[in-house]
Amino acid sequence: MHRKKALSLVIVTSAVAATTLVGCRPSVSDTAEATADTLRWGSCKDSEKKSGDTGESKTRKKSGKDPASRLECATLEVPLDYQDPDGRKIDIAVSRLTSENPSKRRGALLVNPGGPGVGGLGYPAALAAGGLPQDVQDSYDLIGFDPRGVGRSTPVTCDLTPEQLKHRPVYAKTAADVTKEADHARDVARQCAGSKTSWMLPQVSTANTARDMDRIRAALDESKISYFGGSYGTSLGSIFTTLFPGKSDRIVLDSNLGPKGYDFTAARMFGRGMEDRFPDFAKYAAAHPGYGLGGTQEQVKRKFYELAERLDKKPAQGYDGARFRADTFGMLYLDSNMPLVAKTWQALDTGRPLSPPVPDPENATASRYHVTCNDSRWPRSIGAYQRNTAVDREKYPMVGGSTSNIGPCAFWPQERTEPQVQIGDRGPSNVLMVQNERDPGSPLSGAKKLRKAFGKRAVLVTADQGGHGVYPTTANTCANDAVTTYLTTGKRPAKDLACPAEQPSGQPGAQPAA
Template sequence: MRRSLSLAVIAIAVAATLPGVSTAAETVQWGRCSEKPGPTRLECATLEVPLDYRDPDGRQIEISISRVASEKPAQRRGVLLTNPGGPGVTGLGYPAVLAASGLPQEVQDSYDLIGFDPRGVGRSAPVTCDLTPEQLTRGGLAPYPHNASDVTRAAGNARTIAEQCATSPTSWMLPYITTANTARDMDRIRAALGEPKLSYLGASYGTSLGSVYTTLFPGQSDRIVLDSNLGPGGYDYAANRLFARGMEDRFPDFAAFAAAHPEYGLGSTPEQVTAKYFELAKRLDERPIGSFDGATFRQITFEDLYRDLPPLAKAWQALDQDGTPPPVPPMDENATASRFYVVCGDSRWPGTIAEYQRNVAADRLQYPMLGPAMANIGPCAFWPHERVEPPVRIGDRGPSNVLMVQNERDPGTPLSGAEKLRRAFGKRATMVTADQGGHGVYPLGRSTCANNAVTKFLTTGHPPTHDLTCAAEPNE
C-alpha cells in the first residue's frame, strides 16, 4: 500500500542511515552442505548478520549461504546471487538446481552462483507460528468465502494465527523478518565474499527482493535480472488480490488445451472447460472428498497453472470421472510462518472485516474463479502494529542495470503488476515480455528470444536497446 510523501522521505532517510555493508570483508569458510551425499560442487557456509540493522553491533543471527563456484577462473566476472521466490522458500540448494537444469554454461563460467536461505527460513534463524496440521491446509489458509458471513468466520481463524505468531518462541524476530532486512543481508554476503559489486537473478518474490536491494544499494548492484515480477509494492494486499487476475489471464490457455484434447473428457470447447471448473468447485463445496474441498480445488488448480498443462488436465479427469482428488503436497510450517512474517511485516493490510467483505464482493464479480479467496481476510489484518521502518519505495535513481523478464500470462505475478514495476524503475530498467503462459521465464522457459536476452545481459552487460516483446513459440 502506498504511503504519503513524508513517509517515503523517511524511508529513504532510514535506508541511508541503516548500515548494510560490512566495513571489512569476513572470511567465508566453505564446506560440505550436509553429511548426506549430494551435489559435490555445492558448498555451504554461515554468516552472522545483525538482527536489527539500526543496532549493527547488537544481537546477531546466523544465515546460511551456498556456492557453486565457476570452474573457469579466467572467465569469472564475480558472483551471481540467486533467489527462487517465496517468501518462505529455501534458496540454499538453488545454485545446484540452476546448474543442473539448463543455466547456460557461459553464465556458469562467468559467475560463482550464490544461494542463501533468507532470514527466518530453513537454516537461517528459522521462525515459527506453531501452526497445527489443521491450519496448514491450502483451503484453510485461503478459504473461499461465499458470503459476508464466511469472511467473518475466516477472521476468527486469521486472528488466532496472528496471535500464535506474536506469542511463538521466535516472536522476538517478528519486526525484523522483512524484505528490506533480507536485502541488507544480501549486501553483507557481498561484503563477506570480498566482492565490490553483486549481480543478481531473482524470480517471483525474488523480484521484490532484488528491487529493494538495488534501491538500497545502487552502487553495489552490477547486473540485476528480475524474472516474473511483483509490482513496486512487493507482496502487499494488492499483490495478493492480483493472484485472481493472474488466474483469469492464464486459465484460457488451459481451457484451449483441454478442449483440443478430447481424451480428457473436460469439454470440447474452452467455454465447456470453463464451465467444468465451476461445476467441480461447486460439487466439492457441497460434498468434499475427505479434506479436499472446493477451496482446495481452486487453490490447486491455480498452483498447477504455474507449470505445464497436461498434469492438470489429468488431475481434473480423475477427479471428474473417478472422484479421485489429486495429491496435495503438505504445507511446511516454517515456510508458511516465515511467509506470514514477511508479507505481514513489510506493509500494512486492511484492518477491518467490513473492508474485506467489500473487496470479496467486488472480486467475486470481477474475478469469479479465485477472487473471493484472494481478497479474503488473513493473519495480516491482525498483525502487531510495530514496524521498524516503512516499505522501501522503488524508484528510478541509480544505474540502468535492471533487466526484467515476464510472461504475458503469468498466474502468480501477472503482467499488470510487472508493468507497474517497470514504470517505477523508469530509465533504470529494460523489460522483455514473452508471449507465453506460466510462472517463470529463465532459464527453463520456452521463449528462446527471452532466454537469449537474459544470457546476453548476464555475460556481456548489454540489455536490449529498448523494451522487447518476444513472439509465441511452440505451444504446450
C-alpha cells in the first residue's frame, strides 16, 4: 500500500494516539434548525503550527499548484453545552478548499482525519495533494475543522508532564502490573479534572462535535452536507448522520470503529487488530533478510517477543517494552512504514543509533482523554482490568496485555450529561463503509458490527489488504472506485462488496461479500 506523506502523517498520529486508550433521545438542538452564523474566511497562515495539525501537505499537485496556498480559514462560535444554547460559547476553527470548477460543484464535503485529538484544518489540502480524484475535488468544497478541544478551536489541557506524555500502558503480566498502572491513570484523570479548562470537561464529546458539524453546515448555508471520515472519524460520522439524518447527504466511513466508538471494548480489540495485521509485516521482514530479523514469518514473530522481553527488563534508546509494542502497532497502520519498523527493530536489536521517540503533543493527548472518557462508561474497578488483561494476553499475546490495561477513563469524573448515542437503521440509505480486512486500529470485526447496526442505511466494501485507511490512495482500485463513484454520482454498490487483493497485472475484479 502506498500513501502520500501528508496522509501518512495523519494516520500514524491517530495510530499512536489509539494505543494510549441505552438509546439516546435527540435534544432540542438536534432537531431544530442550526443558526446560520456568517463565516469570515481569511488566511490560514500558521494554522498548522498553532493547531498541531499533521494533515496539511507541502506536496504539490501535478499542476504545480499548492492546495495549502488556496486553503481558507474561519472561526465559528458554538454553544459549549447544547442543552444551554444561549450559555457559554466556544470557538471552532474551520477551513475550506473551494472547488475550482463551479459548474461541477454539487455541495460541501466535510472531512475528518481521525483521532480523537487530531486537528483537521489542513486535511482538505492534504487530501487534495495526496491523491483525492479531481472529479471529487471539482464536485465539492472540502471543509476541514479542528474538533472542539483541539488545536485552534478552544483547546483543553490536562497539564500533562513530559514523563506522562511519554508513557505507554504497561504490558500487564500480573495483576500487580494493573495496580501499578492505575496510579498513573488516576493521576492523569485528576489533572484533567483540575486543569484550567475543567469547565469544558463534560462537554468535549463526539456527540457535541457532531452538533458542531451541523452548525458548520448551517454557517455554510448548505441544506445538507456530505462527509468523509476515517478511523475515529467513522464514529463521528456515524453519530452525525444518526442525530441529523435529514441534514446528511453522502456519508463515507473509512476504517470503521464499532457502533459504540472508542469504548473499552474497542480498546481491547486493538489486540485482535495486531494479530490480524502482524503476518503482513512478518512476511515483509522474512523476505528482506538483510534486516536480520529472521528468515521465516515464525522467526520474525519470535524476534518481536524477544525484543519486547529484553526492553521490559532493560530499556534502550528511549524504548521500553511498552513503547516498543505500542510503536510497532502504530507504525503498522501503513504498509509504507514496514521498512521503518524493520529498521527500528534492527537498531534496537544491534544497538545501532536510533532517533529517540517524540512524545505526543499535550493538547492532542488531553483532548483524546476527554473524548474517549466522556463518550462512554468505562469499568471503574481495577479488578475488571486485571481480569481483562489476563484474558487478552492469552487471546492476543502480542499487545493484548497492554491495550486492555487500565487508563484514565477508569477514574474519570462522572459528569457525562447524556446517554451514549445509539447507531441504528432509521434514516436515509446514504452510508458507504469501506474497510481493509487486516486493519490493526479498527479491525474488520468492528466494521461488521457497525454495518449491522446501520442495517438498510449502509453498504460495506471490504478490501483484501492490510493497514489502516483505504481511500483515496491505497492499491485497491475496486474499493477506491466505489468511493469515488458514490461521492461524484451518488451510486453505491447494490449490496456489500468484497474487493480482492490488487493483482500485479490487469484490473482486479469484485465479488459480492459472503
